[in-house]
Amino acid sequence: MARPTRTWLPNYMVGVALLIIIYVNLVISAEGQVLQLMTMGISPSTDGNSNSKLIDRLQIAADAMIQIDRADYVLDRRSAYIDSPQPIGYNATISAPHMHAYCLDYLSEHLKPGNRVLDVGSGSGYLAAVFALMVGETGRTVGVEHISQLVDRSIESIKKGPAAHLLDKGALSIHVGDGKKGFPDEAPYDAIHVGAAASEIPEALVNQLKPGGRIVIPVVDSLMIIDKLADGTLKQKSVMDVRYVPLV
Numbered sequence: 001m002a003r004p005t006r007t008w009l010p011n012y013m014v015g016v017a018l019l020i021i022i023y024v025n026l027v028i029s030a031e032g033q034v035l036q037l038m039t040m041g042i043s044p045s046t047d048g049n050s051n052s053k054l055i056d057r058l059q060i061a062a063d064a065m066i067q068i069d070r071a072d073y074v075l076d077r078r079s080a081y082i083d084s085p086q087p088i089g090y091n092a093t094i095s096a097p098h099m100h101a102y103c104l105d106y107l108s109e110h111l112k113p114g115n116r117v118l119d120v121g122s123g124s125g126y127l128a129a130v131f132a133l134m135v136g137e138t139g140r141t142v143g144v145e146h147i148s149q150l151v152d153r154s155i156e157s158i159k160k161g162p163a164a165h166l167l168d169k170g171a172l173s174i175h176v177g178d179g180k181k182g183f184p185d186e187a188p189y190d191a192i193h194v195g196a197a198a199s200e201i202p203e204a205l206v207n208q209l210k211p212g213g214r215i216v217i218p219v220v221d222s223l224m225i226i227d228k229l230a231d232g233t234l235k236q237k238s239v240m241d242v243r244y245v246p247l248v
Contacts, residue, residue, distance in 0.1 A: 065101070073088070092150060100126070111135055119195065120182065120195065182207075190212075206228070
């Protein structure tokens with residue numbers, strides 16, 4: 001539901017952006033072409049300590065993204081593979097693929113098999129499906145969306161792809177609800193993604209985050225990373241300026 005408004009980025013993010021541009025042009029297609037990410041030269045991420053670990057993280061995210069056909073989650077399949085937000089009805093959009101990739105990169109260390117993920121403002125259901133593939137059958141992925149029609153449509157979209165069995169097994173579920181309140185029934189979470197701009201960081205989401213977990217959330221016009229340390233204290237940083245629809 002967003003695109004960055006600032007063009008200057010840390011060196012490693014420029015590399016990620018380059019990767020995503022190539023990914024979008026070569027990978028996201030009806031034929032599902034496979035991009036060999038390991039051939040890309042990208043500067044190390046501040047979340048890792050080597051180039052190879054960065055590539056490994058991006059490879060895992062790309063492997064999940066390539067399995068979920070974006071065309072199943074948009075209204076107009078002709079524009080499904082354009083790297084820009086697309087309308088999904090009810091004044092909502094599906095984010096541009098590069099924004100999905102940024103968020104997956106920021107959360108990747110917290111999206112391991114067996115982990116628990118909350119997707120607030122799950123909208124089309126695309127990113128929830130990607131999360132579910134990454135944490136697998138032993139994990140738990142929960143989407144919360146306040147527009148009931150989008151919840152119904154997102155479930156039907158997920159059923160068309162490889163995450164369908166995770167719905168059947170109960171490892172993935174999408175619910176109608178107020179995203180600001182999170183989903184306490186399945187808490188605590190290793191990762192929380194918020195797909196709409198909050199006016200402030202919702203306390204409920206912080207409370208539902210595990211120590212050692214991470215939230216990626218747009219707050220007003222800034223994409224924030226919030227880490228909960230082992231002692232429960234929070235570490236926050238802004239990583240880019242963005243434009244998201246409001247979290248309601």
